[in-house]
Amino acid sequence: MRTTVLLLPTLLLVVLSAATADERRSRHHDHDDARSAVARGERVALAPLVADALRRHPGRLIEAEYEDGEYEIEILRDDGAIVELDYDARSGKLRKTEVEDD
Secondary structure, three states: OHHHHHHHHHHHHHHHHHHHHHHHHHHHHHHHHHHHHHHOOOOOOHHHHHHHHHHHOOEEEEEEEEEOOEEEEEEEEOOOOEEEEEEEOOOOOEEEEEEEOO
């Protein structure tokens, strides 16, 4: 019984470590894909769009992600509102701005 109790935390640690390694590999692959798409001219780089979003809505970057041909950038503004800005990934043009000021 004592051996089982000691092995459970070790087993849990091994499982969590494997999941974390898989997530790191997946994120690395996503970054490589994004860099390749920018190099091929299929997408604009994300950094200038984040800078533009922060100029428009000063605050703290919460999240920036690519999905379905768009970059979605979320900012927590200095006044506490959350702003989501959607940019066309190919042209870099701002498509939509939503402000959640609950």
